[in-house]
Each structure stands twice: as structure tokens, then as C-alpha cells.
Amino acid sequence: MKNKWKNLKREMKKNRQLYFIxxxxxxxxxxxxxxxxxxSIIAFMDYRPAKGFFGSDWVGLKHFxxxxxxxxxxxxxxxxxxxxVYSIVFSMPAAIIFALLINEIRNSKFKKTVxxxxxxxxxxxxxxxxxxxxxxxxSDGIITSIFSFLGGERKNLLMVPEYYKTxxxxxxxxxxxxxxxxxxxxxxxxxxxxxxxxxxxxxAGRFAKMRYITIPCILPTITxxxxxxxxxxxxxxxxxxxxxxxxxNREAAQVISSYVYDLSLGASYPQYSYSSAVGLFTSVINLxxxxxxxxxxxxxxxxxxW
Amino acid sequence: xxxxxLWKSLSACALATVLVAGCLTGCGKEPANNExxxxxxxxxxxxxxxxxxxxxxxxxxxxxxxxxxxxxxxASLTSFNDMEMLKVxxxxxxxxxxxxxxxxxxxxxxxxxxxxxxxxxxxxxxSWGSYPGGASQAIADGIIxxxxxxxxxxxxxxxxxxxxxxxxIAQQVTTDKGEIWxxxxxxxxxxxxxxxxxxxxxxxxxxxxxxxxxxxxxxxxLTAFKEQLGIEKPLTLQTGGLxxxxxxxxxxxxxxxxxxxxxxxxxxxxxxxxYKEYLTTMAKWYKDGLxxxxxxxxxxKTVSNNILTDKSGAFFGYIGSGIGTIMTNAKETNxxxxxxxxxxxxxxxxxxxxxxxxxxxxxxxGQAAITTKCPEEKIEAAMAYLDYWYSEEGSLxxxxxxxxxxxxxxxxxxxxxxxxxxxxxxxxxxxxxGKYTRASQATVGLIDRRYYEQYYQIPQQVDAMNxxxxxxxxxxxxxxxxxxxxxxxxxxxxxxxxxxxxxVQEESTKFIMGLRGLDEFDxxxxxxKNSYNxxxxxxxxxxxxxxxxxx
Numbered sequence: 001m002k003n004k005w006k007n008l009k010r011e012m013k014k015n016r017q018l019y020f021i022x023x024x025x026x027x028x029x030x031x032x033x034x035x036x037x038x039x040s041i042i043a044f045m046d047y048r049p050a051k052g053f054f055g056s057d058w059v060g061l062k063h064f065x066x067x068x069x070x071x072x073x074x075x076x077x078x079x080x081x082x083x084x085v086y087s088i089v090f091s092m093p094a095a096i097i098f099a100l101l102i103n104e105i106r107n108s109k110f111k112k113t114v115x116x117x118x119x120x121x122x123x124x125x126x127x128x129x130x131x132x133x134x135x136x137x138x139s140d141g142i143i144t145s146i147f148s149f150l151g152g153e154r155k156n157l158l159m160v161p162e163y164y165k166t167x168x169x170x171x172x173x174x175x176x177x178x179x180x181x182x183x184x185x186x187x188x189x190x191x192x193x194x195x196x197x198x199x200x201x202x203x204a205g206r207f208a209k210m211r212y213i214t215i216p217c218i219l220p221t222i223t224x225x226x227x228x229x230x231x232x233x234x235x236x237x238x239x240x241x242x243x244x245x246x247x248x249n250r251e252a253a254q255v256i257s258s259y260v261y262d263l264s265l266g267a268s269y270p271q272y273s274y275s276s277a278v279g280l281f282t283s284v285i286n287l288x289x290x291x292x293x294x295x296x297x298x299x300x301x302x303x304x305x306w
Numbered sequence: 307x308x309x310x311x312l313w314k315s316l317s318a319c320a321l322a323t324v325l326v327a328g329c330l331t332g333c334g335k336e337p338a339n340n341e342x343x344x345x346x347x348x349x350x351x352x353x354x355x356x357x358x359x360x361x362x363x364x365x366x367x368x369x370x371x372x373x374x375x376x377x378x379x380x381a382s383l384t385s386f387n388d389m390e391m392l393k394v395x396x397x398x399x400x401x402x403x404x405x406x407x408x409x410x411x412x413x414x415x416x417x418x419x420x421x422x423x424x425x426x427x428x429x430x431x432x433s434w435g436s437y438p439g440g441a442s443q444a445i446a447d448g449i450i451x452x453x454x455x456x457x458x459x460x461x462x463x464x465x466x467x468x469x470x471x472x473x474x475i476a477q478q479v480t481t482d483k484g485e486i487w488x489x490x491x492x493x494x495x496x497x498x499x500x501x502x503x504x505x506x507x508x509x510x511x512x513x514x515x516x517x518x519x520x521x522x523x524x525x526x527x528l529t530a531f532k533e534q535l536g537i538e539k540p541l542t543l544q545t546g547g548l549x550x551x552x553x554x555x556x557x558x559x560x561x562x563x564x565x566x567x568x569x570x571x572x573x574x575x576x577x578x579x580x581y582k583e584y585l586t587t588m589a590k591w592y593k594d595g596l597x598x599x600x601x602x603x604x605x606x607k608t609v610s611n612n613i614l615t616d617k618s619g620a621f622f623g624y625i626g627s628g629i630g631t632i633m634t635n636a637k638e639t640n641x642x643x644x645x646x647x648x649x650x651x652x653x654x655x656x657x658x659x660x661x662x663x664x665x666x667x668x669x670x671x672g673q674a675a676i677t678t679k680c681p682e683e684k685i686e687a688a689m690a691y692l693d694y695w696y697s698e699e700g701s702l703x704x705x706x707x708x709x710x711x712x713x714x715x716x717x718x719x720x721x722x723x724x725x726x727x728x729x730x731x732x733x734x735x736x737x738x739x740g741k742y743t744r745a746s747q748a749t750v751g752l753i754d755r756r757y758y759e760q761y762y763q764i765p766q767q768v769d770a771m772n773x774x775x776x777x778x779x780x781x782x783x784x785x786x787x788x789x790x791x792x793x794x795x796x797x798x799x800x801x802x803x804x805x806x807x808x809x810v811q812e813e814s815t816k817f818i819m820g821l822r823g824l825d826e827f828d829x830x831x832x833x834x835k836n837s838y839n840x841x842x843x844x845x846x847x848x849x850x851x852x853x854x855x856x857x
Contacts, residue, residue, distance in 0.1 A: 049421040050447030071805050071837065138608070139600050156600040159819075247545050247815040248602040250808070262804065269438045269800030270418045 043277035063277035095180035118178025130243035161252035230293035234282035367687035372427040375407040378740025428680035440790020442481035450675040452485040462693035478668035488673035493753040507644040539598035542618035549814035557661025647770025664781035672748035695751030705754035712742035
């Protein structure tokens with residue numbers, strides 16, 4: 001043990017420039033990522049700002065049991081998980097397929113154009129996107145018109161709870177698919193070209209090359225992206241929900257984070273402790289999912305996040 | 307060669323300087339404030355000795371001030387620090403105020419965050435009545451100070467005069483313990499109803515009908531709009547206008563979706579039998595296409611657009627942003643468009659409407675309180691500054707701005723100048739008022755009726771104002787004052803209300819859209835009583851109400 005410590009000291013002295021460079025990042029994580037975790041203790045208190053962290057009363061797991069008995073507990077959990085699962089199931093393959101397609105384009109000018117255009121929605125503010133969606137999905141909006149032309153009923157699509165998750169996930173895919181291809185494209189660009197040449201000699205066509213070379217080579221990247229997504233299953237962002245939900249579709253739209261927002265920041269009587277308890281609960285589940293996902297991926301194809 | 311090196315090192319120096327300067331400006335405020343504290347200490351020591359307003363040149367007291375920045379002000383200014391009339395007031399009162407604003411739309415959020423880190427300004431404008439546990443709890447928690455002793459000392463003579471002369475106003479800014487928590491926006495003989503149902507007068511003429519009064523009239527008019535004129539969505543509203551705070555059609559059925567008063571008892575309208583009647587009618591209107599089918603997805607913008615583009619004939623809106631803005635916008639594209647206010651709906655001809663968007667003499671928002679962060683020696687100056695807005699001179703400044711710039715005296719009456727009414731930079735009247743005055747904002751000071759009379763430039767606006775304010779007395783019978791349950795109760799109530807609101811809104815939506823039959827209304831009420839504990843919520847409200855009226 002002592003030896004190790006000594007080794008570390010020598011190592012730090014030797015590479016002090018490198019350690020100096022990494023210092024700001026380490027500090028950033030300590031101050032802005034680990035420091036605030038201390039605030040999670042208010043989940044076990046009846047926190048009153050005026051009394052502060054140290055003066056508030058400890059109440060144990062009161063807020064957690066309150067959440068499990070909450071009328072809306074099952075509903076927000078179900079909505080959160082469903083929206084997450086749909087996003088993973090549809091948006092990951094969409095990005096991968098799109099990346100494969102872009103990768104096959106030989107004309108570099110055309111390729112660049114396609115890429116740039118597909119990145120653009122990523123930079124549009126979510127408020128603007130949701131404003132457009134509301135317009136398009138109204139009873140006389142363009143999407144509704146197409147929908148009713150194809151045989152659907154003409155009504156405000158945002159007022160139908162059954163459609164909410166589709167709208168949420170589909171618009172999400174439209175907005176992020178281009179941006180999400182970046183990481184896959186970079187993985188593809190690092191594939192050894194000799195493999196393709198060898199395959200050409202063997203008479204492999206484009207699909208065969210895609211299937212037997214490209215996809216296996218980017219599989220580690222896909223695995224990492226998948227595990228990272230698992231870590232966010234319980235945390236669907238509240239911004240889009242706040243912008244798109246209404247009393248008619250809320251039963252399908254309310255997720256954990258929007259519920260926490262309503263209870264804490266949006267309310268005139270903020271329930272700090274309760275919403276912290278809910279937040280802490282989701283973080284723990286997320287952590288469990290990442291660990292579990294990592295284990296399973298390692299077992300299945302031998303590569304994981306750590 | 308040498309030159310090049312010199313150049314390099316010079317530019318490096320320059321860069322470093324810029325960086326350091328950047329850091330310094332970021333935190334440059336602090337030292338300045340500290341200096342001011344010691345200065346003002348001297349000043350206030352002098353003045354407390356004499357205990358009389360001194361004639362000698364006062365030293366400038368620096369104060370920090372937190373306030374929402376009004377949307378109309380945002381159109382031309384980024385901060386109240388740049389508003390002319392506020393500069394004048396500061397000069398008169400020998401204070402130097404540094405304003406801080408939360409980003410618009412995030413006021414509650416920012417305030418809640420402020421309460422967690424207690425990074426307070428000297429003076430803060432907020433709806434203090436909605437502080438958890440009420441304003442009295444904010445004082446007990448050491449957030450704001452009790453102004454009563456300072457008012458007794460004579461630090462705020464103008465405000466004291468108003469409170470002494472109007473006990474019902476004093477009641478609305480005094481806690482059960484007799485503490486006074488803020489300098490509140492007060493309207494004396496002013497306009498207390500600025501919103502209501504607005505209808506297209508030109509459509510009425512086309513179908514040859516009178517402005518509707520009863521529910522039956524409304525149904526006839528909306529049907530005529532639909533059938534004779536082909537109006538797609540005759541009545542356009544937002545969610546709140548049908549099953550929430552602005553649902554005054556329910557008033558015709560003698561109920562209100564939310565808490566209200568009947569014979570001194572707090573009621574929750576959603577469990578009334580009358581509410582079932584109301585829902586039945588609304589569901590029918592919705593089914594018949596009289597109500598906008600998108601109603602639950604609408605926002606203010608869609609409602610205005612529906613009116614502007616002849617898709618709708620009636621809506622719930624404000625005299626300013628409803629009648630005024632829409633008619634102004636329609637001037638070129640749709641010159642025939644004329645909007646008039648209608649009286650609040652009743653059941654039978656001759657009934658008196660009780661339910662209307664009446665706002666109390668003391669406005670809930672924008673109440674300026676002095677926080678505990680304000681040093682003792684600055685309190686007198688802060689009080690004097692806030693009190694100034696209740697003087698004749700200050701009131702004129704608040705409502706009309708600086709003389710010669712935004713108003714002129716005509717026959718002894720202030721009259722907005724062309725700078726406001728026909729702004730050369732093309733600002734609308736509301737935006738120009740937001741640039742030069744705080745007339746339209748809930749903030750410390752008096753709200754002047756003359757502001758409304760001049761702001762409403764279109765005859766239809768004045769008519770609506772007179773119609774809606776003709777008989778507001780019945781509203782006081784049913785409107786719940788801003789009551790504050792005790793801290794423990796407030797937390798419980800917040801929890802109950804959060805769940806209740808979600809449930810009643812979602813179910814009411816289903817009832818109106820016809821997704822749930824009204825024969826299930828009794829189940830709905832039973833669920834509210836059994837699973838959502840609505841009776842406990844009413845009990846808390848009733849106790850708080852009784853504490854309010856007994857003070």
C-alpha cells in the first residue's frame with residue numbers, strides 16, 4: 001500500500017505537466033459534479049431553506065415512501081420508461097442506418113451536403129421545434145391534413161394521448177438523427193481499408209461488406225452508446241414535455257422529470273425534499289441500469305464501457 | 307527578427323490583460339458595495355440623531371433591488387437600470403439602485419432558487435403572499451423584515467396614510483400578528499376587471515343579433531356564427547378558459563372551477579352539482595362544434611390568430627392584449643373587424659353576474675418587501691424610496707413617467723405625449739408605456755385610473771372597461787381573498803392541490819371531449835373525496851379563511 005502511494009508520488013512528479021493540464025477538469029468534476037451530490041441529503045430531511053442544510057429535521061425515508069404511494073407514481077414511471085425505450089429502440093437504429101447510408105455515398109460533395117443538412121435541426125431551439133409541432137399538429141395543421149388524407153380522423157393530434165409518445169419520439173429522431181451519426185461515422189472512418197479491398201477480391205457486394213465488415217467493426221461503439229443510453233432511461237428531459245403536454249394528453253406525457261418540476265420549481269409551494277427524493281430515486285435506478293447493461297454487454301460480446 | 311519577438315510578447319501581454327480585465331469586471335460589484343455600506347452608515351447615523359428629514363445634502367445610499375422585468379419593458383429595455391423615470395426617482399430620493407431581473411417566465415423558479423441559497427437583494431418584488439406558509443412565515447424565516455415598526459416611526463408617511471384611511475387595504479398587507487410585510491401595488495378607485503368575454507361585433511351585425519347575455523343567448527349566437535357565417539370554431543378559448551381560472555361561463559351555473567366562497571364557506575367548484583350542469587352544456591357545445599376543437603392545445607397566440615383570421619367569433623381576453631392588440635393588428639388586413647366586451651354570462655335575463663376576473667385592490671404580485679439582507683442603516687432610505695411611489699409626485703412618475711418626455715400637463719391633468727401614443731420608433735402603446743412608465747405593471751405604488759382611460763385608445767376598449775367594472779361588488783362575495791395557511795398546513799395543501807389539479811383538469815377535459823360520460827360525474831366526485839382527500843383541502847382553506855377575516 002505504502003509502496004503504491006510512493007509510486008504515485010514519483011509518477012506525479014515525473015509527469016507534473018500532464019497532471020497540471022488535467023487539474024482543471026478534475027476540479028470541475030469535484031466542484032460542479034460531486035459537490036452538489038451533498039445536496040441530495042435533503043431527500044432525507046424536511047428541508048426548509050430558512051433553516052438550511054444543517055438545521056432542517058431528518059425524516060428518514062418519508063419522502064420515498066410518499067413517492068411510492070403517490071397517485072401518479074405508476075403513471076410517471078411507465079411514461080418515462082416507455083418514452084426512453086421507444087427512443088432507444090427507434091432512434092439508435094435510425095442513426096446507425098443513416099450513418100451506413102452516408103458512408104456509402106461516394107460523391108464527397110453530396111455527402112457533405114447531406115450531412116450538413118441533417119445536422120441543422122440539432123441546432124434549432126427546442127422551443128421553436130415545439131412551436132412548429134403545435135402548429136403542424138393542430139386540427140388544421142399540415143401533418144394532421146396528411147394524416148386525415150391517409151384515412152385518420154381530423155383532430156388536434158396533440159390532444160390524443162395515444163399519439164403523444166409517437167410524436168415525442170419521432171420529432172426527437174428527426175431532430176437528432178443527423179447529429180447522432182457523427183460518432184458512428186467516425187468509427188467507420190477508422191476501419192482498415194484493406195479489409196474492404198480483401199472483400200472486393202472475394203467478390204463481396206456492398207451489402208455483404210456492410211454486414212460482415214462495417215457493422216462488426218462499429219459494434220463496440222454501438223455497445224458503448226447503448227450502455228450510455230441505458231444510464232438515461234429514467235431521465236427523460238422535462239423541457240419538451242412542458243412545451244407539448246396539455247390536459248388532454250398529460251396522462252401519456254407526464255414523466256418523472258416534469259413531475260418533479262411541477263412539484264419543486266414550478267409550484268408556489270416548492271416541495272424541495274420530496275422532489276429531491278424522486279430525483280435521487282431515478283439516479284439510483286439509472287446507475288443500476290448502466291451497471292447491469294455493462295455486465296450483460298460484456299457477457300454477450302466481450303466489450304463494455306469499463 | 308527581434309522585432310517579431312517583441313511583437314509576440316507584446317501581443318501575449320495584451321491578451322493576458324484582456325483576460326484579467328474580463329475576470330475583474332465579473333466580480334467588480336462587491337468592493338463598491340462595501341464602500342457604500344460604510345458611507346451610508348455615516349449618513350444614517352446623522353439622520354437618526356436628528357430624527358427629522360434633514361435639509362442638508364443627503365448622501366447617496368446604494369440599494370440592490372430584485373424585480374421581474376415586464377414583458378412590455380423588455381421590448382425596448384434590458385433592465386430597469388435604464389428606465390428614465392426610475393433614474394429620476396432615485397435622484398429625488400438620493401438613492402442609487404442596482405436592479406436585478408430574473409429571466410422572463412422563470413420568475414417563480416428563480417425566486418425558489420433564491421430562497422435556497424438566500425442570496426437576497428435589499429428590496430425584492432414578489433407575490434409574498436404565496437411564500438410557503440404566507441408572508442408571516444417569510445418574516446419568521448428571516449427572509450424579509452416586518453415593516454410595521456418602521457412605519458410607526460414615520461419612515462413611510464404616504465403609505466401609512468393610505469393604510470390608515472382604508473382598513474380593508476391594510477388587512478391585505480397585514481399578517482395575523484399585525485406585521486406589515488410589503489409595499490404593495492394598490493388600486494384606489496381604479497379598474498379591477500380588465501378581462502372578459504369578447505365577441506366580434508361585425509359578426510353579430512351580420513347575423514342580426516344582440517350581444518349575448520344568457521347562456522341561451524350565447525348558444526344561439528354561436529350557432530348562428532357557425533351555420534350562417536360558416537365560422538369554423540365560433541368560441542375559441544384556452545384550457546384555463548374552459549375548466550380553469552378563467553372559466554366564467556361556469557358562473558352562469560353559479561359555480562367556479564377552483565376555490566371560491568359561498569356564504570362564508572370555502573367551496574371547491576369541481577365537486578358542485580352545478581359544475582356537472584356546466585360540464586353538460588360545455589360538452590354539448592364541444593360536440594356541436596361551437597367550441598374550438600383544439601381548445602386544450604391552444605395558447606394565447608393561437609387564440610388571437612383564430613380571431614384575426616375569421617376562424618372564431620368569440621374568446622376570453624383582455625382589454626389591452628385582446629381588444630386593443632387584435633383590432634390594431636387587423637386594421638389593414640381585416641378593417642371590418644370590431645371587438646366588443648360582453649357582460650359576464652348569466653342563466654336568466656336579469657340575473658346578476660358574480661363570477662368575474664376581479665382583482666383585489668391590493669395586487670398579489672410585485673409587492674416590494676425589504677429583506678433581512680438590507681443593512682439596518684439603509685432601511686430608512688429604502689423605506690423612503692418605496693414610500694415615494696405613494697406620494698402624488700411619485701404616483702404621477704410611476705403612471706405617467708417623466709414630464710415633457712412621456713406626458714404633458716394639459717389643464718392640470720396629465721396627458722400621455724406622442725412619444726407614448728404615437729411612438730416615433732414604432733413601439734406600440736403598451737411597449738412605449740413599458741419603456742417610460744410602470745403604469746401597467748404590478749409594482750410598488752398606486753395604479754391610476756387615468757392610465758387605463760388613456761391607454762384604451764379604441765372606443766370599444768373604453769366600453770368594455772365601463773361594462774365590466776360597472777358592478778364589481780358581487781364579485782367580492784364569491785372571490786377568495788389571498789389567504790395563507792400555516793406552514794405545516796400549507797405544505798399539506800400544496801401536496802393535495804398538486805394531485806387534485808392534475809386529476810380534475812384531466813377528467814374535466816375528458817367530460818367535455820365526450821371521452822367520459824357525464825353519468826360518471828358522481829364517480830368523479832367520489833374519487834375526489836375518497837382518493838384525493840378534497841375535504842381535507844377544504845378544511846385547511848376554511849381555517850385559513852377564518853383566520854384572515856378575524857384579523
